[in-house]
Amino acid sequence: MPGSTTTSATSSIIATLGAGSGIDFAGLAQNLAAASFAPRIDRNTVRAETVERQISAASTLKSSLLQLSSSIGDRVRSGDLSSQPLIGNASVATVSRGTLSGRGSYSLEVTRLAASQVLSSPAFASAAAPTGSGTLTFTFGTVSGSSFAADPGQSPATVTVPSGASLADVAAAINAAGIGLNAYVASGTSGAHLMLKGKEGAANGFTITASETLGEEGLAALAWNPASAPAQLTATAVDAAFKLDGLAMTRASNTVADLVPGLNLILAGTNPGAPTTIRFSDPGAAVSTFMADLVSALNELAGELNTQTDPLSGDLARDDGARAMRRALSQLAGTVVMPGAAGGEPATLADLGLATNRDGTFRLDTARLTATQKAAPEGVAAMFTTGLFGVYASFDKLSRRLTSATDPGTLAGSLTRLNAQKKALTEEAGKLAEAQEKLRARLAVQFSGTEGRVTRSKSTLSFLQNQIDAWNAKAN
Template identity: 25%
Template sequence: MSSITSTGLGSGLDINSIVTAIVDAEKDPALKKMTEEAVEATAMISSYGLLNSELSSFKSSYKQLGYDSSFAAANATSSDSDILEATLGYGAETGQWEFEVKQRAQAHTLVSAVANTFTDITNEVGEGILTLTYGTYSGVGNDTFTADPDKTFETITISNDIDPLTGKSNNSLEGLRDEINDADNNYSVSASIINDGTNYRLILTSKETGEKSAVELTATDLAGDPIATAGTGLDRFTYSATNKNMTETVVAQDAELVMNGITITSGSNDVTSVIEGVTLNLNDAEVGKTVTLKIDSDISQVEEQIQAFFESYNSTITKMNELTVFNGVDATDNGVLNGDSTIRNIQSMMRGVLNTQMDHIEGSIHSFADLGMLTKRDGTLELDADKLAAALKNDLAGVADFFTATGTTTDSKISFESNSSFTKAGTYAIDVSQLATQGSLAANNVAGLVMNDTNNSFQIRVDGYESSSIDLTIGSYSSVDEMIIEMQAKINSDSNLKDNGISVKIINDAGKLSITSNEYGSSSTVGFTTSDADFITNLGFSSSTSIIGLDVEGTINGISASGNGQYLLSESGDSEGIKLLIEGGALGERGNVTYSDGLTTVMNDVLDSIIDTNVSESSGDVSSSQGTIDGKIDSLYKKITTLEEQEEALTYRTDKLEARLYKEFNAMDIAVSTLNNTMSYLTSALDALPGYTRE
């Protein structure tokens, strides 16, 4: 407010000094206290910010200890890495093995024949459809081809239609190459063009190695009929058991290696099925050359991570001690948070985790003491390095179980899949009352193996998804098995099914077809929706048996669990959130599942309840406090706000007091001035009276 003053001329008093002194006597002590409290609250906010940062760093320091993979580290040494190396994954088995790599896997490669070369890459190749089938060639000159029913058919359409993006059609040698290599098409072959010195030729190479990834190419016109003139148009790119217009330059071949006297074949040069958790990388082959592979556990990373936990924990406790130090009542270097109960509670919560005894897990490691960590008087840890090294050497699995959240089952056909934040550590009984099944469609005997335009077309619905129209090749099949291979491959190649992860398996049961969905559960179904007039009758499906799949049923911890396919999920009780995969076995009691939080999870839960993720905000987040530090900082911000409001009220009150005092003192000054004037008047009047003499 505007300043009020008084000259004090009437009374002769220094009214300004008097009023200021009275107001300051009222205001200064209260304002000083408010300022000191605000400074203290600000310092405490800063200190809690430092502590919050320390706790966050501590939490990050042991993050890797919560992963199983951290305890699966190993080192691989090969006596000849030019021939064989190893890539180690989670759970890599340790040991030593002898290998002989006799041959590497090869990808099938075809090149257009000399007679079918092109003078320019823009030369037309002809309109039509190329169909790629993957499987195995055998016999003299690859005169027999067996399609792999687990691999899908692929079709490449070449036409004169103009692509609006390129302004060109794909009816050229370069257009065919680009169509094949277009990433959006995701074909299982790659294409390139070479110049042999005279003309241009197309090279096709399977993207997968192995003898089952050989390529069969057949060509039709755009209507699906055979090319009118053999050896022309797209027929120049055919390669099959009976028609070889391309030349094979690289044979589709499996890798062959011998491990400790056992012969192993693989379709890939990265062999994953030999040693658990290990991929063998075949870089070269040399018959008669023995390569020794040795895999040892690597505990150095785990040791470093535990050391980081130890050091970061001590750093955090040391910071707490600095913030709470007490050096005496009159000391000037006491900690900012000295005497604060919140920080004592935080220390107590963290010590509680360190004192946790994990008796429900197997192995020899049940506490931090078993790892050589003990708490000192100041709250920090001391580490017995020799005891830690011995624990890691003698019971690495026990150390892993101590730190990581684990779930184990006693039944080999039941797997622990996952848990939720609601799952409590413990051992829970499993009882299975119904196993999951797959939807299927079983037929009677196949009536004929001749396909024509009245019995080769159908649509099928699998797991609720309907295929496009599927056509089997018109002609005679040599056996039911040959027809099954094509039928399964074409169903699994259908884009409507494939894009939704749907596939089937067709088996020949003594001349009767059975189509089974590869999914389990009540949503697993198989059925034909439409077909040619004679298709159903010809394949024996006119009186077929359709079976809808079943979900697994059972209990976990004696409480009914939810079944979805082969998965059984606990939805209540202490076991809530445990998800199990039931892959067969007997009905009834199936042993137990044991879940352990792991010390990293326990510590994370504690720290998550403490750390403020919004501590960087300048005014706190007082409307939604979460966590111990968040709540404390918010309360301090609220205190500062309250002090500011109190200061405003004090200023308002003292301003009012100042105005009142000036009003009263000015009134007094006027009164004194009036009296003085009256006295002067009376004195003058008396002096003027006749006969009056001043003595």
């Protein structure tokens, strides 16, 4: 191949350069090529090192901001920064915080838990026993003894039973219909039974009417109403009954949301005549600790940012993303995080004691924090929720905005630009190395001619010197 021949010839030339002349033409070609490209290579190297430092600095700031936001989210979700309900007798109910902040204490006495209607069909030989075909219509309402009152707010539901269906097929069809009933086949002492279970609450009882297909009768065995077969009713649907601070209440479900502001209940047991107490915890100490930790974390971030944006020595002194972050942090204390706060309620981080120093660092104004906690404890608790507004939501929005890759004025935008520069510098370094090698090879070829001339001159000089020496010897 021509390329291989040229390379071989060049290598041969380089190997023999200086062999006859005594001059290191190979080294000379190498040094001249290196000297020619040294300024550009040095500039590329310095620029690449600078870009690498800038990438590292921007990545560190971005990571620190995201980590801070994530840590705040974890702390808020733990629940200790807002008032949490506590119950004296945990066997009666599970308590959790509602959508609002709660306070005070309450007594709870549960006399009855909400229950679902459970219905058992007549016995069949097995789950595979045929049932006949047609339709089953379920009407929802209240079962009371042998009477039934349909609920006008719930429409009847119809389930089609196909030809050749078995008891197991009927259960599957009811479940697939999604009408709020759970159906399964259970084997009892007398045979297989279709078991039907409805939703909790007195109004979620049900009756069944059957329409049979001519020639495939049998489905009527699954029809039911309380007057015709009361023995098939194994459990009646009822509402939960309880007293809160002595006031009698009922609910269709054992899950009770926002019974009072900030309180959710899941009723689990009864305690007639022995009310238990529900109270709300005071998160004041936890909030004070959190704010102190937040100030420390922000100062670490601000310190790194100040170092990287120093006008004389900072790697990100003129970086748009770092500047945007600096501006955002300087405005952090005064940013409204609770836009819907009423007059006198805390709305900014400054209300929680966050204060900004002239150098961009932060301090905790404990006097202001204490005053806010004393004047508006519910407002403080409301700032530490996972809703659309509050401390976590504000930091989450801030971190997302400052690390958005689609905005060239953010840290992520800076990283996109810097990584593009790094790629370009790497490509340029490769091109410079290739060009330098080509120059060295070209000089080596040129020097090979010089080598031949010098060698021939030395040979001629040696011949003449020998002749002169011979003449001088004869003369003597």
